[in-house]
Amino acid sequence: MVFEGSSAALSHTGKVRSNNQDSGYAGSNLFVVADGMGGHAGGDVASSIAIAQLTDLDRPFDSPAAAERALGEAITDTAATLIDTVAVRPELAGMGTTVSALAMVDDYAVIAHIGDSRVYLYRDGALTQITTDHTFVQRLVDSGRITPEEARYHPRRSVLMRVLGDMSPNPEIDTFVMPTQPGDRWLLCSDGLCGVVPDTQTAKALGADLAPARTADALLKMALDAGAPDNVTIVLVDVGGQHPLFSGTATVVGSASNPEGIDVPAARSSRTSWLHPARQAANEPSHFEPAPEFLEELIEEDRRRSRRRQLAWIAGFVIVLAMIGVALFGAYQWTQTRFFVGADDDTVVIYRGIQQNIGPISLSTPYEDTGILLADLQSFDRTTVERTISARSLADARAIVDRIESRAEVPSG
Template sequence: MVRSNNQDSAFAGDHIYLVADGMGGHAGGDVASAIAAKAMAELDVPPTGSPEAMTNVLRTAILDTNTKLRSTVRDRPELAGMGTTFTGFIPVEDQLAIGHIGDSRLYLLRDDALQQITKDHTFVQRLVDSGKITEEEAKTHPRRSVLMRVLGDVDSSPQVDTLVVDTQPGDVWLLCSDGLCGYVDDADIEKILRRRSTLQNGVDALIDKSLSHGAPDNVTVVLVETVAAPAVDPGDTLELKQEGRRFAGSAATTEAAMDGTTSTARNRLLSRKRAVRKAPVVEESHFESRVDEYLAELIAETKRRNRRRRLLWAFGGIAVLVAIGGALLVGYQWTQTRYFVGTDDRTVIIYQGVQQNIGALSLYSVAEDTEIPLEDLDGLEQRQVKRTLTAGSLEEARDIVLRLGDTDE
């Protein structure tokens, strides 16, 4: 809803499922993700080895895709700097062979509980892993768009994560670009998946949720459900329903032109009326090759920013204390312009200030001891003096004392 082009690509076949999130903006993020999706879609054939063997197949194909991207940049220099993430898997019997690089994610919903399977290859994730920031702080960190690993012309031999995980009937696997997980909380993703009526309904609801946040980034979702294999009579011929290759995003452009179809729910979802939040400003994802140097630089920058924040808090605290102190001083000075006539239970005394204490600090002191015995006053005057008689000045207080004396005479 913000970007003019779609830098995401996805593929859902019969034997491989994947998402790719391009980087490089108009310089080629959409090209990079489309090349990666179409190259990896060539693995959409029945697996011929164990899950562990298929992870090696995935790794090799991902590295070959990286070579293809670098070759594309050599032929088209204007695409220099383009790159893409990749996250995908190949089901092998009751396990998945997974390949992953970048910050697109794979989630598993099992027994109505959502868990993240892949780990982001980002700067903030490295800070989280090292204990320097929390998961919550990572969501708003100013360097959350910095990728440490991607495919493209930025690295000739990137490090690719591969793993094998078990799956069971009822599992729902979610592949998504960070246009979803970067703006929709995991708790909301889990709630939507638990309430889905169909896989397509779940996809639509997840994308719709991202759009309701203003969709500042492209959002792509692939949902795959594990189902029990049907029992087959050895004498029967099993006929499989083939739905064909299904691309989405940038990779779907040429496919749609060929068969006149589209594989995304974007038009239908955008036609709905919804309350849309103001989209935040999104920094383009970019890759940093000098990981250690960049990490050290950004850690130093974070320390400097924290020092500046502490200094600002310190100066702010001092300013507040000065303001409070000034207000107290002005208030105290005002109290010292006031007087009252009272007693120490022996004589009549003129006090300067107001008859209040702030903790151990007394706001009044003896101005004059008249040496008039309290017992020389009549009962009414004694009660008045004990309750104190206020005065606006020392002269006014003396006049009050004189009147007491006149009354006494």
């Protein structure tokens, strides 16, 4: 079962953004991460509303199927609440949130998901991503157009294709049921963690056999060490077997922990000066759900990026080949400044180059046939010439030949 104290939740603003638009919840049977978007305050409101709508589901269910239906309906109702909120507070138009929720029912995990926050399962030393990101780049990965590694650094990696917001009263939500077992660790997180910390490092932290709170702290430190350009929210729960409800106090983190303190843009001054510039990069939405007509533009942009990437790769390959060619040519030119004394079939020859070959390519050529017969040389000189004698220069090579010739046997008349 999931015992009291076997779960943890934390949320951090990160190192770039000026406010925390994430929210998280760790209760008795329910665990949720919501990553808000929509300007300075809209994301705060959206994720807080999502948590508030779902906390009523932190209770026992008769069956996993009943919990699955309840999660789907509650998230759909949240979309209606967001629409109603914008009708009252039009300055929040365009706000939205991701939702990744996990409900424990007996020995099953019931999951509901929309957006790009993630649910992971760590089991038997292996980390598995359970949810699928509802993003533009995930569609590119699914279609085989880019690799998962390329998706991590794609400039459109935060473009959401599905989100819970004020745009549609009927969001498309993924819901499913999975069996869970003792020893499982379930991790729910916003992309402030999974977008900057590789899964290999996450798995290492989850496998360190630390308590959930200490493990969450370790994961947060990894995100901060990686720069933490976005809010970071982590909810972690350990499973000890079949799961009855336990009594305990729920943990609420992020903007949902202080919903009364949320700012709205209308209440803030828009005046800036060169002495106090607006923190646009920190306050702008971290996600964007494109209109249908914008999707084709995004796809065409990706095609252009792919073509540019291919051209850059080809150009780089040609440059590398050219550099290798220049290096080989320079090396060959250097060999042609060297000389050595060797043997032809029957005479002593001065060669230009070095006494080595590259495969079938010889790095030396005959430069001067001295006309001195090998048969006329003393036995030692003949063996030495056949093994070749290195020379510092052409003059040195000729001096070596003169010494050999002076010791040559003079044929009898």
